[in-house]
Amino acid sequence: MARIAGVNLPTNKRVVIALQYIHGIGPKFASEIIAKANIPAERRVHELTDAEALQMREIVDRDYQVEGDLRREVS
Template identity: 65%
Template sequence: MARIAGVNIPTNKRVVIGLTYIFGIGSAKAEQICQQLSIPAERRVNELSDDDVLKIRELIDREFRVEGDLRRELAMNIKRLMDLGCYRGLRHRRGLPVRGQRTHTNARTRKGKAVAIAGKKKVTR
């Protein structure tokens, strides 16, 4: 099992697919890494030599921001918005959608499970 950027890469998958298990590396960056290191697209992770794994690890450390550093940067960006008190920061603080979505209905992912209001009666016609 190859361990790159603190993540165990699944051994039976292709290298391009396995690299996407690292937070911050998607399919496009994974293909770019394989092209730069001239690793064939059909090669599996368990077929990589220790030298290949070392080259991948060094390339990722040198050129990409991944895992902990990237998560920390994203958290700091959100914290900065909240400290500024701007609109986006207030939406983050209240746990509401940030990018202009409606909240009258939907937005359950951000708002959580719907809570019934006690004493509210349904309108009858």
């Protein structure tokens, strides 16, 4: 199970859909993240290697404001 930004991603969903479970990531940002990580759009979360999950986690942490930080800024 991949955990990104404190959110457990659903394992049977495609990665591009599962990333949208994170507050602040919609379809556009999810597509950008998997493109930066060179992950095919049809890959499912349970098929990710540990290296791919780590790479996505690093991209989200470095390039996007999500979850708690975004909630604090919005309110």
